[in-house]
Amino acid sequence: MLKSKKHVFWEALIITIVVFLAGLFLGMLIETSNSNKISNLFLQSEISLSDATATSRLIESGNIDCELIKESNIKVANRIYEEAKLLELYEDSGKLTDSMKLLHKKYDLLRSLLWVSNQKSLDRCENYNLIVYLYDYNTEDTGKKATQNVWSKILLDVKTQSYDILLLPIAANQNLTTIEYLMGEYEIEQLPALVINNDQVLYELEDANPVIKLLN
Numbered sequence: 240m241l242k243s244k245k246h247v248f249w250e251a252l253i254i255t256i257v258v259f260l261a262g263l264f265l266g267m268l269i270e271t272s273n274s275n276k277i278s279n280l281f282l283q284s285e286i287s288l289s290d291a292t293a294t295s296r297l298i299e300s301g302n303i304d305c306e307l308i309k310e311s312n313i314k315v316a317n318r319i320y321e322e323a324k325l326l327e328l329y330e331d332s333g334k335l336t337d338s339m340k341l342l343h344k345k346y347d348l349l350r351s352l353l354w355v356s357n358q359k360s361l362d363r364c365e366n367y368n369l370i371v372y373l374y375d376y377n378t379e380d381t382g383k384k385a386t387q388n389v390w391s392k393i394l395l396d397v398k399t400q401s402y403d404i405l406l407l408p409i410a411a412n413q414n415l416t417t418i419e420y421l422m423g424e425y426e427i428e429q430l431p432a433l434v435i436n437n438d439q440v441l442y443e444l445e446d447a448n449p450v451i452k453l454l455n
Contacts, residue, residue, distance in 0.1 A: 305364035316405045350407045351417045367403040368454045371434040376410030387431050390444050397447045
């Protein structure tokens with residue numbers, strides 16, 4: 240009888256270990272699959288950004304129509320925005336792994352480069368608006384989390400009201416030289432912050448009105 244109980248115990252233990260290892264392996268497969276999907280999307284966005292950046296540089300010749308510049312930049316920004324939302328869904332579905340953090344960092348750099356490429360475009364063209372939303376990524380501050388959630392909803396509402404808005408949410412605490420330089424250039428003092436049309440900086444946002452008033 241005692242041997243029978245021991246046999247059952249060892250069988251249960253072995254089954255538990257097998258199930259645990261199978262679950263762990265499945266989780267790793269899903270994580271790898273998600274990372275690969277995002278990496279492929281990132282490559283597509285990188286190509287589109289290079290194309291839009293080249294187009295923006297052509298404005299110096301004065302031969303590129305502002306409508307083409309607007310459509311090109313907003314198309315790339317919307318692609319990056321939607322892919323970043325997909326990345327956030329993957330992040331929310333499980334543990335933040337190093338691969339996911341790295342992909343997030345890549346997208347922040349991509350959007351920063353798009354911000355830079357639009358500086359001269361906005362000087363010449365006034366047919367679209369640029370909103371850069373700088374926030375604190377993966378913050379432990381519950382108050383700041385709540386504030387950033389509110390800001391995200393407000394900005395999404397603003398964006399849906401007009402096609403002529405290029406919205407760039409950028410995590411400003413990623414230790415990227417480009418972002419740090421841009422924050423210094425615009426004298427960003429705290430997060431979250433909004434830079435509108437490379438001119439005005441906002442640190443308070445309770446509704447969409449302050450943003451709308453500053454748009455072209």
